[in-house]
Amino acid sequence: xSQALATVAEPAPPTGGGRRAVRYVAGKLGGGLxxxxxxxxxxxxxxxxxxxxxxxxxxxxxxxxEQQIAVLRERFGLxxxxxxxxxxxxxxxxxxxxxxxxxxxxxxxxxxxxxxGPTVLLVGTATLIAVLLGLWMGSRAAWQHGGAFDKTxxxxxxxxxxxxxxxxxxxxxxxFGVGVGPIPGMFPVGGISSPDTxxxxxxxxxxxAHHLVLPALTMVAVIYAEYLMVMRSSLLEEMxxxxxxxxxxxxxxxxxxxxxxxxxxxxxxxxxLIFLRLGLVVGGAITVExxxxxxxxxxxxxxxxxxxxxxxxxxxxxxxxxxxVVMNVLADVLxxxxxxxxxxx
Numbered sequence: 173x174s175q176a177l178a179t180v181a182e183p184a185p186p187t188g189g190g191r192r193a194v195r196y197v198a199g200k201l202g203g204g205l206x207x208x209x210x211x212x213x214x215x216x217x218x219x220x221x222x223x224x225x226x227x228x229x230x231x232x233x234x235x236x237x238e239q240q241i242a243v244l245r246e247r248f249g250l251x252x253x254x255x256x257x258x259x260x261x262x263x264x265x266x267x268x269x270x271x272x273x274x275x276x277x278x279x280x281x282x283x284x285x286x287x288x289g290p291t292v293l294l295v296g297t298a299t300l301i302a303v304l305l306g307l308w309m310g311s312r313a314a315w316q317h318g319g320a321f322d323k324t325x326x327x328x329x330x331x332x333x334x335x336x337x338x339x340x341x342x343x344x345x346x347x348f349g350v351g352v353g354p355i356p357g358m359f360p361v362g363g364i365s366s367p368d369t370x371x372x373x374x375x376x377x378x379x380x381a382h383h384l385v386l387p388a389l390t391m392v393a394v395i396y397a398e399y400l401m402v403m404r405s406s407l408l409e410e411m412x413x414x415x416x417x418x419x420x421x422x423x424x425x426x427x428x429x430x431x432x433x434x435x436x437x438x439x440x441x442x443x444x445l446i447f448l449r450l451g452l453v454v455g456g457a458i459t460v461e462x463x464x465x466x467x468x469x470x471x472x473x474x475x476x477x478x479x480x481x482x483x484x485x486x487x488x489x490x491x492x493x494x495x496x497v498v499m500n501v502l503a504d505v506l507x508x509x510x511x512x513x514x515x516x517x
Contacts, residue, residue, distance in 0.1 A: 197505060204501040208494055215489040216261050219482050220254065248274060261486070270490070271483030275476070280487035283472065288491075290364055291468030294461070295453050297384060298391035303446055305392065306399025310442075311435050313400065314407035326404070329397035341390045341463035348386055359386050362465030387464040395453060402445050406438035413437075440507075447503035450495075 245251045249260065264271060270280035309329070313322040332340070351357035360366065360383045369379040411434065419429045461470030469488055476484040 193508070196508060200501050200504045204497050207497045207500075211490055211493040211497065212262065212265055215486045215493065216258055218489070219480065219485045265490075270487035273476075273484045274481045275479055275484065280483050283484065284469065284487055284491055287467060287469050287472045289468075290466060291457055291461070291470065293380075294384065294387055294391070294466060294468060295450075295457050298388045298395065299446070299450060299453055301388065302392045302396035303399055303442075306396040307403050307435075307439075307442060309396075310400040310403025311407055311430065311438070314404040314411065314438075315430050315434075317408060317411075322404075325400065329400045332393045333397035335394070337390065337394050337459045338463055340393060341387070341460055344386055344390050344393075345463060348389075359383075361386075364467055383466075387460050387466050390460050390463075391453070391457065395449070398449065399442055399445065403438065403442050406441050407434055410434050410438045444503050444507050447499045447506060450499045 242251070249257055252260070261271070268281070270284070272278065273280055273283055276283060309325050313325050316322050345361060346352060347355075348359050349357045349361035364383050365376065365379050366383075369375050419432075424432075457466075457468060458470035458473050460466065461468045462474045465471065469492070473485070473488050475481075476488065
């Protein structure tokens with residue numbers, strides 16, 4: 173009898189779930205590091221094949237001699253062999269040095285830090301509104317599948333999704349910024365703030381919010397459709413499950429069945445999509461920031477392309493592409509945390 177109790181009291185052998193989780197995260201982190209290295213390689217060579225000579229573009233129209241041009245090329249390191257430029261680039265990158273901008277004569281890292289705040293504000297605001305709008309409309313459309321709301325909301329969303337961002341931005345700018353016919357413009361046509369705004373905190377915040385409306389509206393109109401369609405599809409798959417029938421049999425109202433049972437189970441693909449798309453949305457802000465002269469990374473990219481300012485373009489590309497890689501790794505890890513089926517595999 174005592175031997176039997178001792179056998180029962182012995183702890184169960186470890187299942188290895190912790191080791192599997194560590195291996196899974198380590199594998200994703202390793203893949204992310206490889207992707208970041210490939211981003212650095214692509215970022216260097218991609219802008220080297222662009223047409224145009226940065227030095228001659230910067231000195232266009234200025235009375236400079238060939239000797240002065242040669243001095244500038246030596247100063248920027250453009251007189252070195254391509255392999256030497258690449259090794260110098262990798263060495264500087266490992267030290268956190270993204271180089272010095274040709275145009276601004278400032279470290280690229282400082283320029284990016286100066287401009288990343290407006291981009292995060294724009295992208296963060298637009299993404300939050302798009303996610304909330306997409307989830308709400310997607311759940312309602314699925315719950316009323318085939319109805320008027322479902323057909324109307326999906327048609328409008330898909331139409332806006334297919335419209336070029338710059339074209340939609342120009343339309344929004346003309347309609348609500350400049351004004352159309354008897355309707356006056358209600359919002360600023362560009363920038364992040366007005367120069368005559370009082371220095372107090374509240375007027376400054378309200379002024380930035382006023383300038384934020386049109387660019388954020390443009391981004392929301394383009395990106396919310398993806399969240400709507402994924403949420404709608406996920407919820408349609410859940411609607412035939414037995415646990416919803418059980419919830420209805422307990423006497424719960426349809427609204428409670430949808431909000432408390434169906435929607436939480438349908439959220440997993442959408443939550444993963446939010447992380448996967450967040451990095452891409454940052455890159456997609458280039459067009460919107462250019463149209464609305466929003467002083468973020470997008471507008472800085474457009475200005476760098478005009479030269480071309482190779483160190484600045486490389487730095488922005490690495491930051492934007494790196495954000496996509498990081499968000500993909502976070503999405504993979506989060507998916508394992510949220511979905512027990514992945515943890516058990």
